[in-house]
Amino acid sequence: MDYLVLLYYCYTPLENPEQFREEHHRLCLHLNLLGRIIVAPEGLNGTVSGRRADCAEYMRLVKADPRFAALEFKIEEAAAHTFQKLHVRVKAEIVHVGLPAIKPYERTGIHLSPEQFRDLKDQPDVVVLDVRSDYEHRLGRFKNAVTLDIENFREFPEKVAELAQYKDKKILTYCTGGIKCEKASAFLLDQGFDNVYQLHGGIIKYGLEAGGEDFEGQCYVFDGRVAVDVNRVNPSVISECHHCHTPSSRMVNCANPQCNAHLPLCETCAGELAGACSPTCQQHPAKRPYDGTGTYPRLSNHYRPEQGLVSYRAPGA
Known part of the structure; x- marks a missing residue:
């Protein structure tokens, strides 16, 4: 496969997260990476996809920063980009739980x-x-x-x-x-x-x-794949279609944006309900058109860093 998906995080103090976000966003654009990255005073968290050579260069450059020397990348293969956009944002925590005083780089399990x-x-x-x-x-x-x-x-x-x-x-x-x-x-x-x-x-x-x-x-997983197999020893399916209760691991968002429930829905039921989780949602006047995927990504406005904090879609993505 020509692409890789990188999943990573590192708890480490960052003194100027806004400046780091700007520099890191430009790096990702230069390497044609797509994904979601969060920068915070407590560290860095991201999932990105890109071509093998671009991902290799990204990992090399991130690891060259002494603040991220302990960072480990989880690397998976993919046939193409698993994201449609690039987001690099500054937040209070790299995973939101409302505990900014808890510092894992000082004590953790x-x-x-x-x-x-x-x-x-x-x-x-x-x-x-x-x-x-x-x-x-x-x-x-x-x-x-x-x-x-x-x-x-x-x-x-x-x-x-x-x-x-x-x-x-x-x-x-x-x-x-x-x-x-x-x-x-x-x-x-x-x-x-x-x-x-x-x-x-x-x-x-x-x-x-x-x-x-x-x-x-x-x-x-929090990318376009939504769900991945991890068990090669004794695999099973435990989730059920929300509507007919047959085994299904096919995750969708309800086509009714007023509901937008995130749940398993088998292909048959999704087709019959036009992507909705129930007949009631199927009849809702605001229901979105169903294209067979059950995902409804926001449109990109072709963001560049100097234009502000919105999203960027790579050409052809």
Whole structure:
């Protein structure tokens, strides 16, 4: 395959995130990368796609910055760009949870390699904790994992009280690429949990290096692929079509923008309902035309950095 997808993050202090954002955006444009990148005073977080040579140069230049010496790239192959646009934005946190005082580069859970995680996860004194949102863990999760009823990661702190029953256990946290676990495990330590661990590199790295064993279903990803297979050992499908309840991992947004629910919908039901999640939404006067994908990306205005903080679409994308 001619393209790569890079998933990465690094918690590290950045003194001037606005200036860094400007320089980093220009770098991505120069290398024809597309994706979503967040810059914050606490570090860098991104997922980008591009041609192999461009991605290789990007990784070389990022790693050459001493602030990102510890950054690790999760690398996957792709047939084409998995994004339509490029966004590089400054935010208060590189993953929004509302805990800017929690600094993972000072203290966080013990990092476990994929192999260590696999060997520990089924021990009797261990609880495997999924810190992702509902729509993610419903599509796929580790066997016997504890999941939280949250629509967004920023709800995680208020759910920690529900985990008090596990304070005498080893808690193994996991997420897609590892970034949420850095904040989640650090917050658990702050709340008095003593034995907190995290899957280093997340589900993606676990799939690449440990075959994805016992990860049931598919892994939700935040690019055009939406869902990817990670389990090459004992794969399964655990999600169901929202309408007919047959096994399906095909994620869509409801074609009714007033609903816009993000859920599994099989091709047959999506066709019959014209991309809507229900007959009611199908009849809604604001329903968007359904093109068979179930995604509705915002239009680009061909942004260049000197024009302001909006999006840029590469020529021909």
